[in-house]
Amino acid sequence: MSTSALPSSTSPTIILTNPTPPERNRTWTYSQPEWGNSLTVPEYLNREEYLLTIPLARNGGITNWILTDSAAAVNPDTTERPVLASCETLRKRALVRGKDGIVRDVWAYGIASVFTYSEFRGRGYASKMIELLREYMTAKQQESGEPAFSILFSDIGKEFYAKHGWMPLENTQIEYRVKESPVEFDASVIKLLGDEDLAALTERDEELIRREMALPNSSEVSKTRVAVLPDIDTLQWHFYRQAFICNTAYGRKPTVHGALYTSPSTGSRVWGLFERNHYGGPNKPEKNVLSFLRFVVEDSDIIDEELSEAVVGIFRAAEKEAKDWECSKVEIWNPLGRVRKIVEIAAEFESIFVVRDAKNLASLNWFGEGTAEDLDWVVNERFEWC
Structure with missing residues (x-):
């Protein structure tokens, strides 16, 4: 479609719909320079196809969307429609504790990969797509109760998504640079976590979150x-996506997904799960980051001395993994207050505390009564990113 024939974003013929496989591949090809990082176009296409086969994607877990003009002529050679903008939604299990004190199992929809072709930008298409997606979610919630809310992570500041209802909430992090020779962690105290540990830990984590959710907010009940x-x-x-990128760039896959400490006095545990984000790959390691998904x-x-031993040991293990995988920095989003204090006291990390105001802004659109600003977003951490 030539730019002179582009419809207005307010045209009634503009619709939000699902792409055909060729339309989806064309969209991925155009977006590869934006999000492909160290992957070539064929590698990026293979990764996106692969991510549609993993457990989270099954049974409608991931849905691709395009904004198109229903009145535009279809390409006679490819039978493809013009794609003015695109995105995807990821359905995730969630909990809501209402004002009645009851905790309910719900679905939340994450929005990712919002993209407009460069020649179509500045015409309001992305804004129209997000508004149509919000209307779709609102109607679906009113009909079936799904989704209860939606999240996204803005890389374009606060204003664009906020005007459509996705309000940026807590966005802080601790980060520290990876040293040339990281301090070794004590392997007799810190256990490295692999695939075999994930199922039991995530089940236990869900128990803890349900227990926390059953309680009212400590300051505003x-x-x-x-x-x-x-x-x-x-x-x-996250781990499948990481494995694909690492195997493509380095010819091997990570086997360590985190680290765990067990209290010698009570047997309680502290653990952190992390992923490697190779934004620069082997050629630009200064852009690679190891991110804690969940802590x-x-x-x-737990007493201060043991928590300090746990946090320092887990962060040392993370730094070692970061070094082994050519990551220049370690980060943890919205850390617990006690965890933050321990990391800042530990001089070896030379950590800094950052309030994010431009990129990776965790934002939430609430479809129930009230507004997102009135909510208490529990465990707002990196694992929710999509």
Whole structure:
């Protein structure tokens, strides 16, 4: 479609719909320079196809969307429609504790890969697509109760998505640079976590979150509480994606997904799960980051000395993995107050505390009564990113 023939974003012929496989592949090809990072176009296409086969994607777990003009002529050679903008939604298990104090199992929809072809930008198409998607979710919620809320992570600041209802909430992180020779962790105290550990830990984590959700907000008891669950399918989406990129770039896959500490006095555990994000790959390692997906303190009453030993040991293990996988930085989003304090006191990490205001802004659209600002977003951590 020539730019001179482009319809207005307010045209009644503009619709939100699902792409055909050729339309989806064309969209992925156009978006590869934006999100392909170290992957070539064929590698990026293979990764996106692969991610549609993993457990989180099954039974409608991942849905691709395009904005198109229903009145435009279809390409006679490819039978493809013009794609003005595109995105995808990921359905995730979640919890809501209402004002009645009852915790309910719900679905939340994550929005990802919002993209407009460069020649079509500045015409309001992305805004139209997001508005149509919001209307679709709102109607679906009113009909069936699904989704209860939606999340996304903005890389274009706060204003664009906020005007459509996705409000940026807590967005902080601790980060530290990976040293040339990281301090070794004590392997007699810290256990590295592999595939075989994930199922039991995620089940235990869900128990802890349900227990936390059953309680009112400590400062404002009237707040509605919401949480996306870090279940095995949600975490595996990150690990499968990571494995594909690492195997393509380095010819091997990570086997360590985190680290765990067990209290010698009570047997309670502290663990952190992390992923490697190779934004620069082997050629630009300064762009690679190891990110904690989830950090769990099983017993909130763990004594300071043991929690310090746990946090320092787990962060050392993370730094070692970061070094082994050519990551220049380690980060953890919205850390617990006690965890933050310990990391900042530990001089070896030389950590800094950052309030994000431009990229990876965790934002939430609430479809129930009230607004997103009135919610208590429990466990707002990296595992929810999509």
